[in-house]
Amino acid sequence: MTTTGTTTGTTTGTTTGTTTGTTTGTTTGTTTGTTTGTTTGTTTGTTTGTTTGTTTGTTTGPATAAVRAVGTAHVRVEGREKVTGAARYAGEIPFAGLAHGWLALSTVARGRIRAIGTEAVLAMPGVLTVLHHGNAPHLETDYVGVLGTRPDPTCAVFQHDRVPHLGWPVALVVAETPEQAREAAEALVVDYEPQPHDVDFTAGHPDAYPLDGHLPAVTDKGDLEARLAASAVVLDVEYTTPEEHHHPMEPHAATARWDDGVLELTDSNQGATWVVSELANLFSLDPASLRVRSEHVGGGFGSKGVRAHQVAAVMAATALRRPIRVVLTRRQMFTLAGHRSPTVQRIRLGADADGRLRALDHRSLSRTSTVYEFVEPSAGVARVMYEADAHHTENRVVRLDVPSPTWMRAPGEAPGAFALEAALDELAEKCGIDPIELRLRNEPDRGPVSGLPFAGRNLRACFEEGARRFGWAGRDPRPGVRRDGRWLLGTGTAAASFPAGAGPSTATITAEADGGFTVRIGAADIGTGARTALTLVAADALDVPTDRIRVRIGDSAFGPAMIAGGSMGTRSWAWAVTAAARELRERLVPGMDVPAQGITVRSDTTDAVAALAQKERHSFGAQFAEVAVDPATGEVRVRRMLGVFAAGRIVNPLTARGQLTGGMIWGISMALHEEAARDASSGGPVGADLAGYHVATHADVPHIEADWVDDPDPDDPVGIKGIGEIGIVGAAAAVANAVWHATGVRHRSLPIRPDRVLTAGRGA
Ligand code: MOS
Numbered sequence: 001m002t003t004t005g006t007t008t009g010t011t012t013g014t015t016t017g018t019t020t021g022t023t024t025g026t027t028t029g030t031t032t033g034t035t036t037g038t039t040t041g042t043t044t045g046t047t048t049g050t051t052t053g054t055t056t057g058t059t060t061g062p063a064t065a066a067v068r069a070v071g072t073a074h075v076r077v078e079g080r081e082k083v084t085g086a087a088r089y090a091g092e093i094p095f096a097g098l099a100h101g102w103l104a105l106s107t108v109a110r111g112r113i114r115a116i117g118t119e120a121v122l123a124m125p126g127v128l129t130v131l132h133h134g135n136a137p138h139l140e141t142d143y144v145g146v147l148g149t150r151p152d153p154t155c156a157v158f159q160h161d162r163v164p165h166l167g168w169p170v171a172l173v174v175a176e177t178p179e180q181a182r183e184a185a186e187a188l189v190v191d192y193e194p195q196p197h198d199v200d201f202t203a204g205h206p207d208a209y210p211l212d213g214h215l216p217a218v219t220d221k222g223d224l225e226a227r228l229a230a231s232a233v234v235l236d237v238e239y240t241t242p243e244e245h246h247h248p249m250e251p252h253a254a255t256a257r258w259d260d261g262v263l264e265l266t267d268s269n270q271g272a273t274w275v276v277s278e279l280a281n282l283f284s285l286d287p288a289s290l291r292v293r294s295e296h297v298g299g300g301f302g303s304k305g306v307r308a309h310q311v312a313a314v315m316a317a318t319a320l321r322r323p324i325r326v327v328l329t330r331r332q333m334f335t336l337a338g339h340r341s342p343t344v345q346r347i348r349l350g351a352d353a354d355g356r357l358r359a360l361d362h363r364s365l366s367r368t369s370t371v372y373e374f375v376e377p378s379a380g381v382a383r384v385m386y387e388a389d390a391h392h393t394e395n396r397v398v399r400l401d402v403p404s405p406t407w408m409r410a411p412g413e414a415p416g417a418f419a420l421e422a423a424l425d426e427l428a429e430k431c432g433i434d435p436i437e438l439r440l441r442n443e444p445d446r447g448p449v450s451g452l453p454f455a456g457r458n459l460r461a462c463f464e465e466g467a468r469r470f471g472w473a474g475r476d477p478r479p480g481v482r483r484d485g486r487w488l489l490g491t492g493t494a495a496a497s498f499p500a501g502a503g504p505s506t507a508t509i510t511a512e513a514d515g516g517f518t519v520r521i522g523a524a525d526i527g528t529g530a531r532t533a534l535t536l537v538a539a540d541a542l543d544v545p546t547d548r549i550r551v552r553i554g555d556s557a558f559g560p561a562m563i564a565g566g567s568m569g570t571r572s573w574a575w576a577v578t579a580a581a582r583e584l585r586e587r588l589v590p591g592m593d594v595p596a597q598g599i600t601v602r603s604d605t606t607d608a609v610a611a612l613a614q615k616e617r618h619s620f621g622a623q624f625a626e627v628a629v630d631p632a633t634g635e636v637r638v639r640r641m642l643g644v645f646a647a648g649r650i651v652n653p654l655t656a657r658g659q660l661t662g663g664m665i666w667g668i669s670m671a672l673h674e675e676a677a678r679d680a681s682s683g684g685p686v687g688a689d690l691a692g693y694h695v696a697t698h699a700d701v702p703h704i705e706a707d708w709v710d711d712p713d714p715d716d717p718v719g720i721k722g723i724g725e726i727g728i729v730g731a732a733a734a735v736a737n738a739v740w741h742a743t744g745v746r747h748r749s750l751p752i753r754p755d756r757v758l759t760a761g762r763g764a
Contacts (some may be wrong), residue, residue: 064657069536069546070320070718072656077532077551078296078525087296090268091253095323098255099128100370101316102181103308103332104188108684109166109197111382111402115763116171117189124187126180128705131315132171133158137193139282139311146277147563148214149622153371154336156282157308158315158603163192164371165403166684167335172312174324174462197401200368203238203344206396208365210283213395215412219276219383219449222390224348227359231350239347239419240749244695246408248526249300251333251417256313257323265292267310270300271563272556278306279314300337300526302407303337309761334688338406341366341376343399345419351389354493355431355438361386368397372404378416380515383728384497384618385420401683407565409666409727413498414732418750421733429477435493435737436463436622455615456721458646459495461709462622466493466644469707470624479744487628489639490742494733496621500571500648500713500721501663503562504606507576509538509584510598516548518577518598518707519580522561523553523573528724529655530570537574537650537718541581556572559602567619567724570651571607571716578717579603603661607662612715619647619711620719623664623734629742631761634754636739638668640703648721656723660706669696670728670737672751 046389081087114293136158141151153159157169172188175181176621210217214276228234230488255266263285269275274294280287281671297304309326316324316520328336343366345491350359364378379393395412428435446453475491476482482489507521519538525531532550539546552558562572580603587599624642629635650656673694677686706727712719732750740746 011148021506029241034055042077046243051062056124057303063511070651070730071653074532074536074546074652075654076529077535082296084099085421088618089250089253089296090178090255090266091300092254093266093327095255095257098175098323098325099174099320100178100181101174101312101324101326102178102185103122103169103312103326104171104173104185105332105335106163106166106168106170106190106192108163108192108194110483111192111194112165113161113163113170113190113216114193115191121173121184121188122378124180124184126172126176127184128176128320130171130173130188131158131312133161133317136315137318140284141282143281145281146274151278152406154369155729156448157312165369167403169308172316174316174320182567187382195246197682199400199402199680200679201398201400201529202692208395208396208398211373211375211397213377215377215395216379217375217396218394220392221449223394224359224361224390226398227390227568228348228350231358232353233351233406233427235347235349235427236428237347237423237426237748239345239422241418242480242672242750243342244408245334245338245676246301246303246337247330247333248299248692250305251325251328251330252304252309252337253682254310254313255323255325256310256317258313258317258384261289261644263290263314263315265290265310267292267294268297268304268526268528270297270304270565272524272554272563274563275306275310275559276556279310279614282311283314290556292556293554297524297526299353301409302411302565305524309335324417331688332688334676334685335403338404338408339413340408340415341405343376343415345378345415347419349427351427351643352433353430355427355441357386357434357442358387359390360386361392361659362416363394364416365396365398367400367402367405369402371398373397374405376405376415377412378419380412381416381497382420383446383449384616385495386442387448391448398521407482408731409663410498413725413729414670417494417496417730418732418736421730422736422748425492425733425740427764429562431498434477436467438494439463450616452614452616453474455613455617455715456646456711457620458620458709458711459620459622460645462646464618465625465709466620466622466642468585468644469644471489472624473721479741484628486630486632488631488742489626489628489736491626492737492741494623494730494737496623496645496726496730498567498726498729500617501566501568501617502612502716503568503572503573504609505572505576506558506602506604506605506677507557507559507573507580508558508600509577509580510595510600510604511584511588512514512598513594513596516550517542517544518732519549519577520558521553521573521576522556522558523569524564525553526564526570528570530565530573530651530658532655533570533651534573534577538577538581541578542585543642567722567726568722571720571722574651574718574720575609576605576714580607617713619644619723619726621647621726621730623667623730625734625738627738627741627742629757631743634757635753635759636672636757638700638702638735641668641734643706643727645708645726646706647723647726648716649712649719650708651718651720659705659723660727661704664703664704664706664731665696666728667731668700668735670750671732672700675751709755717726
């Protein structure tokens, strides 16, 4: 069938009905006019062909028969800009009159600054100033920020002469060029009065104490010791995980400048409004006089909030009245970007002979600095995952002379699920029960600690689908019996969970005169594909094709919004975009002309998200891994991985798969490679670079697949739960459990390095 011609005119009215059939052919022509009205109906069938032509005019009014964008694969809307290099990141955006700051970091792990040799470096070429505790402005640090946290003193720079860890910022040298600033900063002589330091993190440290973080420190139910004593099967094991670092591809970078009374920061962060609020607090400024922009961000993983470089840049820009850029080097990031604390976790499980848990005890120790309290709440995951009559969880910290740790992808859940899910595997072995069956026997119907109902807990479906696709049925449970040449083969599994929350956000949408829609929201796309996801959400909410949507993000001027964190970004922003779209559609009455300036509506989800019912709300998943272990070299290779998740409605399958497999690859890395060594004598990191700190690279990544089961959140306007962090949860345990299955040896300390495999293999 071929249609050629011109259609001109106006169509008004209502179309209701059902169209079924097949249309094949070519449509060429021009359509001019106005279509107003309501279309309701169902279209079933197949359309094949080509449509060429021009459509001019205005379409207003809802049509409910459109193709849904959410759930369909969509390449990143800014992908072309990124791969062609047109997308510019914070450290490469030019400014007239730009000067460069370079941070000088302490070379002692504890002590006092006696003197700073500023005079010599001020005489060096291009040097403009040196900021330090003797001349820096006062910062206000007595506040609780928008995320409920107090400021980390490592970021509130140059306030006193004390040095609490190696790599503490002691000065900012500002010069005309980055090379001049760096040379001067490295030439800066700082005279310290050193004091003895302690960076020795050990189990049973006498100074450890329970600490609340974003979760309470302790939960306690039932008589643990009695239940353990009465259990047919008891497990008492200790796991350790090392200090780990986030290190996104794009190092931290910021340019600060004053422009007509407004402090502008061009930055790389996980939330522009978050950075505004922290800087406003620190510098006692009206938030309305700050603007933070971060259009493209090359990864964050929890490390990109307010850090020393932004604060130092603002100080220098204020002092010199020039735009000042400060970037961190990869090496500086090892002390200034936060990190994941090492953990020691003791787990005690008591079960009936059939594997039903009667007692569960998960105690985690992590490390923080002497100047800031941050807890890696690894024991929290047990509060969600498994029920037992006696149930105890506890997160403790010890303060040492180290940089402050911070949130790092799945803070708590990542190390916590390694320990807990490895322990479940050990219990399965002791009980002689399949590890999946053991978990399913212990599926709770309410929050094990909270007693609250789950807002969807589709873990069973994940295990069933995962087992089918991975080929779990018929697995020989005996360890060390499968071989492929010199390689010992094994398979392992683990469960995953991560909280599914939402934070208040505002969004505006403008209906443009040309028929397009501009969405503005203070969101951050840290590489997750958030901008693209919001394009799909807006297209559906407005019932228009995605090419009529333009999403603008990464600007605090767009109003307050949730950060790209806590796996809550996309969900929180989608909520605000949906709410604004709903209101806009009410405003766009059929037949109305959109004025030149457009029609703009603003949403605010503060009340809506606060009304989320009190429930246990999480994403879940089942991780599977197959490994090969070379007993002669101790090398472990992951051969394949599969993760099946129940993580709410998946907005964009293309980027969602990348987000989930990215987390799983990090799990491989966590299981086998990542470990930051800290030198006891200097107190500093050893090999603070990506040559010494090993992360999984292409050769380490095998056949890896992520998929999901249908799991929309009924209380979310789009059905989203969030997939930011769950991919890493349980992934390292699945690998470690597979290593046991291959070798018969339990590795309870990460990473499972070749030397550890060899030592264990020799029975040492
Ligand atoms: Mo994530 S650790 O909340 O950026």
